[in-house]
Amino acid sequence: MSTCPIDSRVIRPIRFIAGQCQMLDQRLLPAEEVWNSYKTYQEIAEAIRTMVVRGAPAIGVAAAIGVWFGARDIETESSWDFYQELEKICAVLLATRPTAVNLFWALERMKHFAQSNLDRSVVELKIGLEYEALAITQEDEKINQQMGRNGESLLVDGARVLTHCNAGALATAGYGTALGVIRAAVEAGKKISVIADETRPFLQGARLTAWELQKDNIPVTLICDNMAGYLMSKGDIDCVIVGADRIAANGDVANKIGTYTVAVLAKEHNIPFYVAAPISTIDLSLSDGSLIPIEERDGREITHIKDIQLAPEGISVRNPAFDVTPHRLVTAIITEHGVVKGDYLTGLNKIVKQH
Ligand code: MRU
DSSP: OBOOOOOSSOOOSEEEETTEEEEEOTTTTTTOOOEEEEOSHHHHHHHHHTTSSOSHHHHHHHHHHHHHHHHHTOOOSOHHHHHHHHHHHHHHHHTSOSSOHHHHHHHHHHHHHHHTTTTSOHHHHHHHHHHHHHHHHHHHHHHHHHHHHHHGGGSOTTOEEEEOSOOSGGGSSSSOSHHHHHHHHHHTTOOOEEEEEOOTTTTIIIIIIHHHHHHTTOOEEEEOGGGHHHHHHTTOOOEEEEOOSEEETTOOEEEETTHHHHHHHHHHTTOOEEEEOOGGGEETTOSSGGGSOOOBOOTHHHHEETTEEOSOTTOOOOOBOEEEEOGGGOSEEEETTEEEOSOHHHHHHHHHHHO
């Protein structure tokens, strides 16, 4: 564990130092900037499960690194036996969180590399998997920058943009999806200000979005989740932009719990509602959002903040971590390969199949 602060404006929550993977412990932000070191796939699986690292693209990146580290430690000279072991490692990583499809996507990509190179030696497979994991990490930031360039024209100069949860650099290898679009608009010279929902119960908005935008000198105002409707009714919000954990073939969007509420409010007030996500978040195997598995988390996240009890002992609690916004409430989906509007079934299918 090391406690050195992030040294520049460029926030990257996963880094490599002396052959080790380090992740910024997002559970401790903004109070502490602590980097944890990881050497094994089991440790990385635990980091994903306990949300040291979170956000759909970052989960995918961490899982790929987990496969690389797991592969490194497999002791066999048979490529076939190696692959059998690799599948077990992937199964452990797969079981960490159910909603973000980027996790499944990254594991499939790692497995596919090994499976299609079984004629190579184990040493070569290990080198190849390292290369693949590093490529997934580096590509992610570039994808986000491209997404930003594709989406920034949707934000007019002076726009007051509401966002929910954290779809920023912290949720990716760097730059961010929804916050990437905002960053790109700022880089294009526009004056953009952000209204960040606090995002109960895990407070990704209050703790993470507020932290990273402040670090980037992008004006940000924090509100409680239940204030968004009032601000919209007063004309204080020009558009909404959020990330996604999984997008079904018809354009229904699973994202952090509370996103659906914001989308309904935006519709009521005639405010554009944008989603920014890489194509690795699109799951064409699911026809609509009702099929997306929704993670239910420990009720203690609601009844307590750290050790402070907020609700009576023994109270019944529901804690779904995500919800699904129907595509009819989504104005446009911004990807690294273009902006999709209207007929999502055709548009998303085309964009995914082409790449
Ligand atoms: O539970 P989390 O923090 O992993 O959920 C994250 C979100 O819902 C984000 O909005 C989503 O992953 C998009 S991140 C680029």
